[in-house]
Amino acid sequence: MSHHHLSGLQVSSLSDTLNFQTFNSINCNGRLVDLSVPKIMGILNLTPDSFSDGGKFNTEKSALEQTHKMLTEGAEIIDIGPQSTRPHAEFLSAEEEINRIGSMISLIKREFPEVLISLDTFYAETVRFGFNEGIDIINDISGGHYDDKMFDTAAETKLPYILMHVNPSYETMHDKIKFADIVLSINQYFSEKTNELLNKGVKDIILDPGFGFGKTVEDQMKMIDEVKYFGFGKFPLLIGISRKSFIYKPLGKSALDINEETQKLHLKVLQQGAKILRVHDVAEAKKTVDLFMSKRV
Template identity: 70%
Template sequence: MGILNLTPDSFSDGGKFNNEKSALLHAEKLLKDGADFIDIGAQSTRPNAEYLSAEEEIRRIGNVISLIKKEFPEALISIDTFYADVVKFGYNEGMDVVNDISGGDFDDNLLKTVAETKLPYILMHSNSTYQNMHEKIHYEDIIVSLNYSFSKKINELQKLGIYDVILDPGFGFGKTIEDQYKMIDEVQHIGFEKFPLLIGISRKSFIYKPLGKHPTEINEETQNLHRKVLEKGAKILRVHDVAETRNLVREL
């Protein structure tokens, strides 16, 4: 899954692709480098990012989905949003997957809307509100806590008729560095082996901060961790550096 940020303020590539021409060119590069999905985000969710309305997300997305679908009809497109109105918009534009960092907690209509579209849904683990989503929680056992949270959410989703679910343990959202490395070491125990697991560790601070490096300087370390999670059963990697990750996948 290649990342396409339509944002001026994302932490490592903000402002690079936030117009239709540059977004389409970057989507083309992601696909040529070997991406299966393009994950479009109109709102940065880094710490202290500007909080946007659904209307502003839709404005930023504009015609990008339909343009990509026209040029590259084989491309799968996910929209990274927690708003029901953005899901409705994306569905009408031709999106394929909903990627929600909130687990439906930031918009009361989100999950009902996903059920109506019948689109696959990426369920990410995070804290319960936008305001505290980066607040570090000290878990007694992060794996147990993840699975308990996922089991409750999956039950809620299935009651609504949402069965096509991908799980994302939420690296970078309210977890300590130690817990995130434990998540990598024990990734095979996350998610009950019933649902595909998506791992999003690309340019995350738990990797680069302890090393004293910039987010764009940790590709080797990230690929080593990618190798580990793939060998333990992860199915999807959400990444900025598609070509390098595709080369790793080919080696396995």
């Protein structure tokens, strides 16, 4: 092999390293978070009508207790959601979201300074409020569709932005669309939106293919099998399948009765490179991540 060829190899491997830097870490408010070990994101619903928590964690005291429990069980990110996005949930304005969050973010940060907080909202105004309160990550289920100021606000805060695939409007969020090729369609969407985000100056993007949002059971099973193709390996992937109906409905089970099936699917997506699992049951997901890590070595 000629010397010239070798130097060419070195150059290409260097540019590959640069391309995949996002993979190794994300920058949360100046804190580099290493993703070489997959992270668990625990769900903290602040919604009185949330379908699975039944509003048990509504008060500050129980929200702090739930956060403590999830952190002890192995979560490193806590995802705070003031608004339920399940089918037929009540629709909140940004102002109502901000009122519902109250001082929850700063309370959690004071109590658990090491925690990373992601804020689950599709409003730029709620993001600005959260940023001032100390959030670390923006988790927008709408891909910037429901608020045209979202991408600019993400760029201003310099926080990592979770880009989710979803139908283009709040009203159509849960309309089941049959895609000719689900993975191709999601990748076209990711490609377009990540270009837009990068052009606006958003540095850290995490991709979420949007399980549970307007997709058929068959398509979602195909997505599980083809997780490795999402985003062409350029960005870290977040997978949120916890208590989603595409798992429990075909089995004739309830949302709370599918742990074993869920963990099998979690393992499958980790083996394909998923970096963040968004879950209700942290302890069980932690066992799966540990199992994955022990097999990987």
